[in-house]
Amino acid sequence: MKKSTKAAVGTLLVAALFAGVWLAERLAGANSMLVTVLEKGAIYALIAVSMNLLNGFTGLFSLGQAGFMLVGAYTYAIFTIPAARRMAVYQYYQGGIVQFELPCLLAIVLAGVVAAAFAALVGLPVLRLKSDYLAIATLGFAEIIRAVIQYDKLGPLTNGSNLLKTYPTFDTALFPFAVAGVCIAVILMLIHSTYGRACKAIRDDEIAAEAMGINLFRHKLLSFVISSFFAGVGGALLAMYQGTVQANAFKSSMTYEILLIVVIGGMGSVTGSVLASFLFIACSEWWLRFLDVETFIGTVQVPLLRSGFRMVVFSVVIMAVVLFYRRGIMGDREFSLDAIARAFSGKKRKGARAK
Template identity: 60%
Template structure:
């Protein structure tokens, strides 16, 4: 009983802290304006934090090593963009393909969810043969999937659906910070609830010792598939948010380097740490988008440019 009360108290304190943080961020947005670099950094932090936590769910809490994050994000991004382009603009954007196959438009929330669901379905197709194997076959299969998918999207054979090598634009975007905070916050909260549930405890048992977990009656394949599918679902939503942030979608952006960046964030924040992933995301995004721009100003540091730091 005492342990339950302590846990409940910690949850209340955490919730209050999160609400205060959101209030401070929204206040900062009203002060500095939506187009400022600070708001841009915070928006991108929300997107990459969701992607990092989704990878950590699989790599950190279940012990499965996947390198397909960019592929699942590409699925979410393209689904979101294609489903939210206004019908009267489709002939202009997909002019080479008669306006494309999709002839309707839907609100951004269902489009995000559909992007996540489609990514999860692809994860199931990959996981069915691969997750029954030992070692790091999942990493090989998921990385290969991401690269193959990127080439398929750019192929002229599916150009009527994806616009081929040409980027997508003019879909639903939002410049405010609140929408990014709310969507990424809800998704991360759902993953935290999953991690703290009986399924999450099974994930950790599999991570620590598969043989012992199986001896305790845990279905290894079922729980691995669940973790991989949920991780891919939220990666798809993160891809939709990234499309919303960038205002254009191009398959070339969703390459293996993006996966390695997210993996770097997870490692810096700590394997198996949700809060660490969020904080590491802010440091990573701020360093790349903010501080390096500051250091690139030769009036402040003569003779030192961003290129100098890239060579270190």
């Protein structure tokens, strides 16, 4: 396919996507399940892609994503609560020490920057570790962040263990779609750059990559920092979606969920992560809801159906994917217009990967 037609079709598809979201919101109503899934799905898509950049593309098994999301969410909330309402929110800390507010978009970027700065600090010691030690160290780091943020002495800044609220949120699903879309596009460009190729080389074989002259530590750190930047942005979006933030929600189980999304989508596939996010959120929030409701057929109660069953079924499905479809939905392939065009024209794939 020609580059110009590809660009045109791509633009059209993106426009169609946004039109679809807009239409869905108009037709289904802003409080409908569909819109919830779209909003949360878009946010999780961004976070999952950021994790995939690290786990799937650079081969760094990091479990610190919830920590960086937490940093992002708090940064956003702290700097956007209107000055007039600070007295009410920071009621135990005399209104806190931050007495100004930043515009929403600037705060989102700042959320990413602060998360990235944390990542740079943490990465220096932690990234020297190998696979599972790295996983545990990053997991530990996320726990440390969670404890520190709730530290009483930091209360004037973080409001201790109390909620942060009344900061601006978004009122249309188009907003998270736009932000997540731009971020994912940037990540895609990164992956296709020389830098991204170097990361994949590190993933496939560290020693060979080093022998080819790739600076391992610098690339790992860069990947870690960039991934955390987008996790921070994702955290800020999540804060907007929820309307309130509290550090205790960002437990390690949140990281696990995101990791499972990445695995379901396929390690090393951006489109896979995006698809899996929407699927994951739709299933857990919407499609499997009926499993949680006690149901009667006639007078006979359907066995097993009660609160919590949804998550059991859900985790069994996830285990099945992990065990039997290890490559996930997409494996390491990407959704591309070329592939679809080829499928339609029935031409044989050139250079199809041997598998």
